[in-house]
Amino acid sequence: MSEEENKAIVRRVNDEVWNMGNLEAIDELIADDFVTTVIGAPEQIRGPDGFRDFVLMYRKAFPDLRLTIDDQIAEGETVVTRWTATGTHEGELMGIPPTGKQATTAGININRISGGQLVDGWGIFDQLGLLQQIGAVPVATQV
């Protein structure tokens, strides 16, 4: 597949799975042996089921989650995606009760695509900022 087609696969994951909550698309877009590292997560996310659980955790906490792709760079099978996400904290997140507050975070994912599916990845996003916005971590006093 071309680099443009690989970028489009990542965009489908963002639009269909993250934004629209179409969890059935995961089986088409995520390889059975998919493995990804999210910095800060206690363990790697493995396979379509692991990815589904990860998406569900955030979509239950932020049901109106909106993820926007800010930039994409592709080289061979690798696609780098810089994204921003906004959502309203209406469900429990990792034991943090819902606050009704809107939060915005941003991150970068690096995925390898093969045969129209994500096969592995690495991602990092501003988890501290997210926790600060929903009041789970204090924000330093402004000067």
Next chain:
Amino acid sequence: MTVKHFGVSVFGSIPQPAHMPCQECGASVPVLERDEHVCSEQRRLEYRLFQLRAELAAFDELFAAYLESPRGRFELWCAERERRSKPG
């Protein structure tokens, strides 16, 4: 060298989020634009209702319990008497 970012020194401080929720309406507002933020009335109402959701959910139960209390039963009796006394 001291670098200023969102009004806070980058070095030697806890990182600052680029957005923070508005305290009045809960909207995610870029920190650099918070002075220009104007709350949406709809969003402010929804945010307030969300904060009160436990009380709202409990209202029917509390209201039913009140109507069963001596004072509630008396008020029901008064209301019924007033309704019957009105012509038509």
